Every structure is written in C-alpha cells, then in structure tokens.
Amino acid sequence: xALLTIQELSLGYESHAIVEGLNFAVNEGDYLCxxxxxxxxxxxxxxxxxxxxxxxxxRIVIGEGLKKNEIGYLPQQTLVQRDFPASVSEIVLSxxxxxxxxxxxxxxxxxxxxxxxxQRMGISSLARRCYRELSGGQQQRVLLARALCATRxxxxxxxxxxxxxxxxxxEMYQLITxxxxxxxxxxxxxxxxEAAVRYASHILxxxxxxxxxxxxxxxxxxxxxKLFLMQQKGSEM
Amino acid sequence: MIEKMxxxxxxxxxxxxxxxxxxxxxxxxxxxxxxxxxxxxFIGDGLSHVAFGAISIAAVLNLTNEMLxxxxxxxxxxxxxxxxxxxxxIRGDAAIAMIxxxxxxxxxxxxxxxxTSSNLSGDICSTLFGSTSILTLTTKExxxxxxxxxxxxxxxxxxxxxxxxxxxxxxxxxxxxxxADHYNLLIALIIAIIxxxxxxxxxxxxxxxxxxxxxxxxxxxxxxxRSVTLFSxxxxxxxxxxxxxxxxxxxxxxxxxxxxxxxxxxxxxxxAERIRGSRA
Numbered sequence: 001x002a003l004l005t006i007q008e009l010s011l012g013y014e015s016h017a018i019v020e021g022l023n024f025a026v027n028e029g030d031y032l033c034x035x036x037x038x039x040x041x042x043x044x045x046x047x048x049x050x051x052x053x054x055x056x057x058x059r060i061v062i063g064e065g066l067k068k069n070e071i072g073y074l075p076q077q078t079l080v081q082r083d084f085p086a087s088v089s090e091i092v093l094s095x096x097x098x099x100x101x102x103x104x105x106x107x108x109x110x111x112x113x114x115x116x117x118x119q120r121m122g123i124s125s126l127a128r129r130c131y132r133e134l135s136g137g138q139q140q141r142v143l144l145a146r147a148l149c150a151t152r153x154x155x156x157x158x159x160x161x162x163x164x165x166x167x168x169x170x171e172m173y174q175l176i177t178x179x180x181x182x183x184x185x186x187x188x189x190x191x192x193x194e195a196a197v198r199y200a201s202h203i204l205x206x207x208x209x210x211x212x213x214x215x216x217x218x219x220x221x222x223x224x225x226k227l228f229l230m231q232q233k234g235s236e237m
Numbered sequence: 238m239i240e241k242m243x244x245x246x247x248x249x250x251x252x253x254x255x256x257x258x259x260x261x262x263x264x265x266x267x268x269x270x271x272x273x274x275x276x277x278x279f280i281g282d283g284l285s286h287v288a289f290g291a292i293s294i295a296a297v298l299n300l301t302n303e304m305l306x307x308x309x310x311x312x313x314x315x316x317x318x319x320x321x322x323x324x325x326x327i328r329g330d331a332a333i334a335m336i337x338x339x340x341x342x343x344x345x346x347x348x349x350x351x352x353t354s355s356n357l358s359g360d361i362c363s364t365l366f367g368s369t370s371i372l373t374l375t376t377k378e379x380x381x382x383x384x385x386x387x388x389x390x391x392x393x394x395x396x397x398x399x400x401x402x403x404x405x406x407x408x409x410x411x412x413x414x415x416x417a418d419h420y421n422l423l424i425a426l427i428i429a430i431i432x433x434x435x436x437x438x439x440x441x442x443x444x445x446x447x448x449x450x451x452x453x454x455x456x457x458x459x460x461x462x463r464s465v466t467l468f469s470x471x472x473x474x475x476x477x478x479x480x481x482x483x484x485x486x487x488x489x490x491x492x493x494x495x496x497x498x499x500x501x502x503x504x505x506x507x508x509a510e511r512i513r514g515s516r517a
Contacts, residue, residue: 066411069414080274084405087461091389094402100415104395130460150413 001187003021003066003154004049008212009058011044018044019206024213026202028153033179033200035193035228040206042189046158049187057222069098072147076162077139082132087141092118095149110149117145121175124143127165137168144175153216154185161192173199193232195223238486245485253374255481258495260386261438261448262477265431268394269452270462271404271424275295276330280318281448283333284432285441287314290347292436297351297490304381308433314340315429319421363418385434389427396423438477439492449500451476454506474504 002025026032034042040057047053049060050073051182056199072095095117096110106114111229119123121141124136131142140160147155160176161169169192177199196203203219205212205228212224221224272280291310291422295303318333320465334421393400402410403420411417435444455469480495 003307050413052408069412071412073409073412075408075412078406078408080276081405083456084274085270085456085460085462085465086401086405087463090401090462094398094405094410095413097398097402097410097415100398104398128461133460146409156412214283 002065003030005061005063007059007061009037010056010059011041011046011048011099012056018208019211020194022058022206022211024204026154026185026187028181028185029180031180031201033202034187034189034204034206035168035191035196036162040208043158044207045194045206046156046187046189049156068151071152072149072151074140074143074155074157074160076145076158084132086131087127088123088129088131088134089114089118091131091142092145092149098150101229105232113149114145115172117148120148121145121159135168136164140164140172144179148179148184151176152184155179155188157186157188159189159191159226161190161195169195193229197229198214241486241509242482250373251485253376253379254485254491255478256380257382257476258438258477258491259373259482260383261431261434262451262495263470263475264386264389265435265444265447266451266473267389267466268424268428268431269401269448269450269469269473270456270465272428273404273449273452273456274404276277277319277333278449279330279333279445280315280428280446281432281435282442283318283337284311284429285436285444286337286344287311287340288433288436289441290344293344293348297347301465308429312426312429312431315432321427349363375407382434385430389430392423392427396420397466400424405462427462439495443492443496444495446499447473450496450503454499454503457503457506472502473499 003129004026005024007026010017010020011022012018018039022045034045036042044053048055051069091112093106093111096106096113100106101112115124118127119142123138123141123145126138128143131139134142144155144160156174161172163170173195176186184230186194188200197216197220198217202215203212203225205219205224207224210224212219212220212222220229273280279465288307288311292303293308295306298306300306314336318336385389399415399420400423402415403417403424407417431448432444435447439447451469454472455465459465459468477495477496480498481491483489483498484491484494
C-alpha cells in the first residue's frame, strides 16, 4: 500500500476540469517532481492533495497509517508575510498547530520539536531574528522547518526555489535531497525541469494533451519528456 | 494640576470614564496587528458606520437598549465582510466602502425623516466623533463594558497561537487541518464587539485610529508577533489614559484627544525607528 494513491482524479474549478484521468502512487521515500507548463494544473493538484480543494471526480487514498493532516506543506510566499513582524521561532512553532488541536498553548514537547527542526535546517542562530529581515534562502529554511513540525513523513513543496539565486537554489536542492535520504517523502512542484530530472526519483508531467507518470529513467526515454526538456533548454538559450 | 486631577478623580463619572477607556483601548489594540496584516485596516471604519446605521434605526424605533440591535447587526456585517476576503465578486476594500457609506447614508436619512430629537445635528455629531457619553456612563454600562472587554481579552489569550497561525499563513494552517474559517469568524466576532464598545469612547469616525495606530507604532520598533502585540496593548492603554486625562483637564473632546495622542505616539515610534536605522 502506497502513502498516497491517486485514482482517476480530475482537477479543476467548479466542476470544470483542467486535468482528467490522473493515476499515480507515491510510496514511502519517493521524490516526486510535478512538472508542466503554467496553467496546466500543478498548483490545483497540490491544493487537492492537501484537501484545500475538492476534486471534480476521482479519489485520493491515503495509506500506511498516514493521517489526512499529516502532510507538511511549503507554500509559495505571500505578500502578507513580507512585512509580518514575527520571529523565526514563532513561525517554526506554528507548524505544531495541528498537533496541539484545541489546546491553547504549545507544550514543552512541541517547543522541543521546533528547536530540533530549526537545528536540522541550520537556523538555530536565527531563532530570535525577525522573519522579514532574512534573505530569501533563510526564509525558505524557516518555512521548511515549520513544515517539518507538521510531519515526519511527507512534504509537499510548491516551487521551493522560486526567486532564489543560483547558489542558494543549489543549497536548497541539497537540503531537500538530504531530507529525502533521511526518509521523508517529497512531492515538489517545479518549473526547473533540469533539477527535476537530476534529483527526483519519479516525474509526473501534466499538460492538457497528455499525462506522464513514471520514474526518472522512463521519463528521459519518453517522447513527452524528450520534447519538454528540449523546449525548456531552447527557451533558456 | 495634580490637585485638580485628584479633585476630579473623586467624581465617580471620571473614574468610570478612565476604567472604560483603558479597557476599550486594551481590547481594540489586540487585534490591530492581525487586521493591519490581513489588509483590513479599514474594517473598523466600515463596521462602525454600520453600527451608526443600526443606532439610527434603534433611535427611530425608540428602543431603550440599543445594544440589543446594534451588536447583532454589527456582528453579522463583520462576518460578511471578512468572508468576502476570500473569493467574492466584490473584493474586500470595495465591499467595506460599499457597506460603510451605504449604512451611513441610510442612518442619517432615517434620523432625518423620523427625527425624535430637537438637536439632530448635535446628536449625529456626537455619534460620529464620540460624545461626552463616556463621561455620562451609568454603572450598568460600565459593568457591561468591563465584562465584554474581559471576554475579548480572555478569548484573545486562549486563541493567541491560532490567531497568529491563521494570520501569518492561512493556506498552511488549512493544509495542516486548522479550521481557519472558524478562527476568521472568531476574529470577526471579536472585532464587532470591540467596535460597538469603542463607539462610546471615540465615536464611529475615529475607531480605526484606535485599532491601527498602536499596532503600526509597535511594528516600527518590535520584531516578533508577541512583542508587537504586548507593546501595542501597553501603548494603547497609556495613550487612552493620558488622552482622557488631558481632555478632562483641558476641556477638549475625549475621542479626538485620544486619537491625537495615538498619532503623536506613532510619530515618536517612527522617529525612533529612523534613528535606530541610521545608527545601524
């Protein structure tokens, strides 16, 4: 039984489907990259996986004892956060909100967990700093630490390197790979097809014409994969 | 001057005004940070205009206890306004503008057509800019105000972590299973109560100032949510207290004096931030 099994899923808004007939499975320890053109439904798929949005049809089955809300999420940054007066430790701790349920305050254990995850992301020294004064890469580490407080098993990352410079981008991919090697299942939306085929174990390619799902090797051999890689390289030149 | 103040403090109405003023200032500052960050700075204005409309209806209907009408109407409007934030055909700021001026116009229209008072413009002026009503509070009103304020403070403390989570990142909160919509509703409810309370103090046109100035001042100087919240509460209380004292001693209108003190405090915080920034 896989962590997540997606069966005949159709995505869209108000019963108007953008993508139809999605079928794939995510196993423990996988590193899945979701690629595709803008507007192909990548973000909609992610929202549906997080239960922020209802699927038009089809099912998402969770297995291996994963709870519905036990998925860590790294969203794209919002405008509000750019001038939010919050310290790093306050933000990381807020990742424990699902654990604390209706209990009004965080327990010592939860504070300990937040500490550990800050250490894991190498941001312990920033704990008292203000989030808005950090660099883009540091901010992403803070949000990753928060996501890790919500889960030990599976992370959904929405464009984690958007707006980062190449050096920090490489660091970020390194960090994600390390987490994956520690056993965290990764699902990542990415524009960066080259990084996707370098790091991921599986690729899901969505477009209005066709859907591809398979391992990295299979993708590199497939028609859609070859074409997309060529297009992306062409547009970067 | 101190003697004069001590003399005044012997009157119960002065003591009531100070107690109620400080409590209202405390409550209104608590949610300021959340509202400023959610881009809802003007919700105070919008809601207070709705409350003004409701007060006019209550006056026309000759209700003895206008709170019974004003509070529910304001709460419903608050819920509607905060809901539109997400996915409405009319966006947040436009919705606030629409509801507030609409309610205002209707209120004034009703009061004019069914006027029961001999001094209509005086009545309206005092509803808009805060009247001397803070100095004419009955014991019952003081108790009501105290109970509501304490309720707001307790609810805020109990749900502090959730309010932080929902304000900072609603999508993440929802993704990990926090009932963000419920907490937004709770925030709307608290705001409505605060608005109705604060109308007594500063009148409906100046309420926004009471809500956003302490938060904005604190955001100049502090960098964590907790310190910003604590400092804005403290600042708001100090400003309201000194505002009331000044207005009693100098005979100025209570509401606008408090707001003037708030503005001055903001200017000081802004300057302090600048000085600190140029040193660093």
